[in-house]
Amino acid sequence: MSKILIVEDEIAISDLIKIELEERCYRCDVANDGEIAAELIERKNYDLILLDIMLPKIDGYELLEYIKQKANIPVLFITAKNQTKDKIKGLNLGADDYITKPFEIEELIARIEAVLRRYNNGNEVQNIGDISINVVSRTVMRNGKEISLTPKEFDLLVFLIQNKNFALYRETIFEKVWGEELEFETRTLDLHIQRLRKKIGWKDKIKTIYKIGYMLCI
Amino acid sequence: MKIWKKFVLFTIAIIAIVLSCSRYYIVKNNFLHSIENVGLQNESKHILEKYTLENNIVKTIQDGEEVTKAKIEEYIKNLYTYMESDLESIVVYDEEYEQIYSNIGKIESLDVKEILNQDTGNYVIKEINNRNYMLFCSYWNVDNNAIYIVNMYDITEIYEERDRQISETLISDIVILTISAVTIFIFSIYLTKPISKLNKASKKIAEGNFKERVSIKSKDEIGELAKSFNTMADEVESKIYELKKQVKQKNDFITGFSHELKTPMTAIMGYSDMLRLKKCDEDVTRKALNYIYSETKRLSNLSHKLMILMSLTDEKIELKAIEIDRFIKKVSEKEEMSQNIKIEVKAEKAKVSGDVDLLECVLKNLIENARKAEPKDNKVMIIGENLENEKYRISVIDKGKGIPKEHIDRVTEEFYMIDKSRSRNSGGSGIGLALSQKILALHGSNVNIESKVDIGTNVYFELNRKQSSKK
Numbered sequence A: 001m002s003k004i005l006i007v008e009d010e011i012a013i014s015d016l017i018k019i020e021l022e023e024r025c026y027r028c029d030v031a032n033d034g035e036i037a038a039e040l041i042e043r044k045n046y047d048l049i050l051l052d053i054m055l056p057k058i059d060g061y062e063l064l065e066y067i068k069q070k071a072n073i074p075v076l077f078i079t080a081k082n083q084t085k086d087k088i089k090g091l092n093l094g095a096d097d098y099i100t101k102p103f104e105i106e107e108l109i110a111r112i113e114a115v116l117r118r119y120n121n122g123n124e125v126q127n128i129g130d131i132s133i134n135v136v137s138r139t140v141m142r143n144g145k146e147i148s149l150t151p152k153e154f155d156l157l158v159f160l161i162q163n164k165n166f167a168l169y170r171e172t173i174f175e176k177v178w179g180e181e182l183e184f185e186t187r188t189l190d191l192h193i194q195r196l197r198k199k200i201g202w203k204d205k206i207k208t209i210y211k212i213g214y215m216l217c218i
Numbered sequence B: 001m002k003i004w005k006k007f008v009l010f011t012i013a014i015i016a017i018v019l020s021c022s023r024y025y026i027v028k029n030n031f032l033h034s035i036e037n038v039g040l041q042n043e044s045k046h047i048l049e050k051y052t053l054e055n056n057i058v059k060t061i062q063d064g065e066e067v068t069k070a071k072i073e074e075y076i077k078n079l080y081t082y083m084e085s086d087l088e089s090i091v092v093y094d095e096e097y098e099q100i101y102s103n104i105g106k107i108e109s110l111d112v113k114e115i116l117n118q119d120t121g122n123y124v125i126k127e128i129n130n131r132n133y134m135l136f137c138s139y140w141n142v143d144n145n146a147i148y149i150v151n152m153y154d155i156t157e158i159y160e161e162r163d164r165q166i167s168e169t170l171i172s173d174i175v176i177l178t179i180s181a182v183t184i185f186i187f188s189i190y191l192t193k194p195i196s197k198l199n200k201a202s203k204k205i206a207e208g209n210f211k212e213r214v215s216i217k218s219k220d221e222i223g224e225l226a227k228s229f230n231t232m233a234d235e236v237e238s239k240i241y242e243l244k245k246q247v248k249q250k251n252d253f254i255t256g257f258s259h260e261l262k263t264p265m266t267a268i269m270g271y272s273d274m275l276r277l278k279k280c281d282e283d284v285t286r287k288a289l290n291y292i293y294s295e296t297k298r299l300s301n302l303s304h305k306l307m308i309l310m311s312l313t314d315e316k317i318e319l320k321a322i323e324i325d326r327f328i329k330k331v332s333e334k335e336e337m338s339q340n341i342k343i344e345v346k347a348e349k350a351k352v353s354g355d356v357d358l359l360e361c362v363l364k365n366l367i368e369n370a371r372k373a374e375p376k377d378n379k380v381m382i383i384g385e386n387l388e389n390e391k392y393r394i395s396v397i398d399k400g401k402g403i404p405k406e407h408i409d410r411v412t413e414e415f416y417m418i419d420k421s422r423s424r425n426s427g428g429s430g431i432g433l434a435l436s437q438k439i440l441a442l443h444g445s446n447v448n449i450e451s452k453v454d455i456g457t458n459v460y461f462e463l464n465r466k467q468s469s470k471k
Helices: A013-024 A034-043 A058-072 A083-092 A105-119 A151-162 A170-178 A187-203 B002-062 B069-081 B112-117 B157-205 B221-278 B280-310 B324-339 B357-370 B420-425 B434-442
Strands: A004-005 A027-031 A048-053 A075-079 A097-100 A124-128 A131-134 A138-144 A145-147 A206-209 A213-216 B088-093 B099-102 B123-128 B130-143 B145-154 B320-323 B342-347 B353-355 B379-386 B390-396 B448-452 B457-466
Touching: A004 A013, A004 B320, A013 A027, A013 A105, A013 B221, A013 B280, A027 A034, A027 A105, A034 A083, A034 B320, A048 A058, A048 A105, A058 A075, A058 A083, A075 A083, A075 A105, A075 B112, A083 A097, A097 A105, A097 B448, A105 B221, A131 A151, A145 A213, A151 A187, A151 A213, A151 B280, A151 B434, A170 A187, A170 A213, A170 B221, A187 A206, A206 B123, B002 B069, B002 B130, B002 B145, B069 B088, B069 B099, B112 B130, B112 B145, B145 B280, B157 B221, B221 B280, B280 B357, B280 B434, B320 B324, B324 B357, B324 B379, B324 B434, B353 B357, B353 B457, B357 B379, B357 B390, B357 B434
Parallel strands: A004 A027, A004 A048, A048 A075, A075 A097, B342 B379
Antiparallel strands: A124 A131, A131 A138, A138 A145, A206 A213, B088 B099, B088 B145, B123 B130, B130 B145, B320 B353, B379 B390, B390 B457, B448 B457
16 A cells, blocks of 8 residues: 655644554654654655645755655645645645645545545556446446446445445444535435445445444455 | 926016016116207207397398398308208298298198197107107297298107117016026026925835935925935834734734644544544544543643733733742742642742732743753752842743754744744643733833753743832
């Protein structure tokens, strides 16, 4: 899996990103200041760097210039500054994308995946067992045959894959897939899960966890 | 219309009017005077000629000869042969006003009665054939016949002289006016130059170039105006600079504040989202909960300090007498417990004026900073001493890592942190010293810092000893 360097001086946040990324099978290193980061970049190869702008010792912009000089590693910067000029400065210095604090981890993950996709062309297709999922064209194939899914069914599938091997709470799944505006309805979620199991043939892979919700076991 | 134009036109107009009035008066007087002189001269000539003629006629009568027209003509011719002159003419009329003799030919327009009957003086001036003549007329009776004798003296020269004077003065006036116009023009340009300088400068300032000044050294009103203009520009520039500084400080504050706010928020959001989405194992759950708690505490701390900071901005506080030695000991004991550090207190007895709650906040902050400097002996010293000038100095001393020189001036700025990761991990938000500084400013004091890297830091402030009525 891809190797990611997290450059962030706030231990709480670097830890959070690390936990979340490792759950999704990324390998992570953490640098708490610019100097350590520069050293790590010098020694190791990374597929992506997550870079905070306000850093002790070496400032994020400076580090960004250094990274872009050294190698073509995609960089996604994190900033608390909401001003357009700061974002433009980062992007002009060669960053591939940015995210502003406070951010939701899901958005960060989605942006990381998008940047990685752009760098390794064709990686938008994910293969799980006999199923291949293309997040760009939003199609699901089994043995070269397309399975037709409704948009919500597709979103639900992608979400389950993103959080595979974790027991997920019903309410939260609903909120993440359907959005916060809709009132939670167990029946809607249960119905979609049943249809997914049937269409893809993952009857035993999508498990029902008692009192919690569902889990995709791969 | 520009000022110099107004100035030139106005002055030239006045000079022209005054000049022409005086010229007119002089030329006219000269002319009248010459006429009068010539009049007197010619009158005596006329009288002389008249008597000569009369004598001849009387003699003719005495000789018993008849006075005829031919005789008179002869007399006159005789008279004029030795008085040859172009400027004189003589015309003689009989009683029917028929011309008997004329040495300038027949004159039609002459009215002898008019000349005789005129009231003022004894001559008439008439223009004949484009020349001006002074006419005298006398008459006498010969054998009951009246003879009129009219003398015409050419005075065209006087008129010519007058015209010559007029044209000469006209030329000289034009020259004078031209010279004065040029002089006044140059002078007014010289006078208005500083004004256009001022104008240019103020336009530049209006365009936003606040550094623009005028250099006018003269000591007149314009010089004074330039001086006050420069003073005004100084004032405007410093105000603008002040405003820019304030805006920058505000921006820095907002940047710092949003960073301090958004970072814990991101962490809290992330960890709580993680917990509510999936069933995590014990270790991760614990870690997440710890982070949520500590970040929430950090936010609460920040908001508490911010509240004090905000409330301090404009208000004036009421200062009361405090027994400062007891106060220091009390605060130290409290902080020793909560911050887990040894505090050594040496405080002289005194009463100072201040606000207990706010000063406690200051002292607490300084102790906290000293602890965060990681003193080698894990000890903080607090010294209170009476100074000579009715002041009381409180020093908080640690043997910690010190503050690098280039940061000392800036540590009292809001959200300024020398080493962000380290100070934040020890619970700092970068607002403590800014808050202390504000509180002490309300006490008429400020934070002083003496520090050497790796040796230690001494932070001190001075308070007024009691009775002081400073508010």
